[in-house]
Amino acid sequence: MSELATLARPYAEAAFKRAKETGNSQEWSDALAFLSAAIQDTDLSAIINNPKVSEDRLVQLMQEICQDQVKGEGLNFLKLLIENSRLYLAPQIAELFESYKAEDEGYVDVDVITAYALTKAEEKSFALSLKKKLNKDVNIHASVDNSLIGGFLVRAGDSVIDGSISGQLQQLAKRI
Template sequence: MSELATLARPYAAAVFKRAKETKSTAKWSQSLAFMSAVLSDKEISVVVDNPKVTKERLSALMLDICQGQVDGESANFLKLLVQNNRLTLLPFIAEIFEAYKAEDEGYIDVEVITAYPFSKEEKQKFASKLEKTLSKKVHMNATVDKSLIGGVLVRAGDRVIDGSIKGQLQQLAKRL
């Protein structure tokens, strides 16, 4: 998986650079997300992986499916990926692009897993504390996992803050 991310990084960097030049990061974000969603479909992935399907037919199919969702530059990028046999990198390219976009706009996507659901007020307070801790604007996605017993587990990029009872018990078990 890290090999794929390594291969995807130059494409994502080039797309992000172009998006910044043309002031179209939001448009590129939507296009990449849509193309990634198309590739995640099982029927499409079978066609993409089929060696009997020519690059021209695959390009035509993808452009037909994405019609109206991608502009000229995005379509050219899609053709480039097909011609270079890099279409399977698209989800990684989209993910890395979003990380570049978040860094540029000064926010971070944070996944918060709690044992019990946040109230609206608690969610706002927690988000503001995370913003102070991480020194960035936070886009928080909160989910519930009863197996945590209590507390929260926070994932912000490569940083993990485990304040869950389950995590504390696991740490205690390791020490013993």
């Protein structure tokens, strides 16, 4: 996964830089999200990875699929990815682009995994605590994982805070 991120980083940085220059980061965000979702389709993925499909045919096919979803500079970006055989990196490029956008706009997307569903009040309180710790506005994406037994697991970018009982049990097992 980190190898894919390394390959995707220059493309994501270039897309974000261009989005900032032109002031249309939301358009870029939407286009990259669409590309990411499209190429994850198994049928389309088989076509993309088929060496018998020419570059020109792949560009034509992707233009037909994208229609109004990817236009202008996004279309040129799509052609560049196809030309450099990097279309498969679209999900990683979209993810990195979103992290650059979040950083620029002063917020961070946080995945909070708990052993039970959080109430709105608990989620709000948790967001305030994370905001103080991270010094940024926080967008929480909450999910439930019963295997945590209790507590929580927080992922914010490269940072992970493991306050789960299963995590504590694993740490205890390592020490023993």
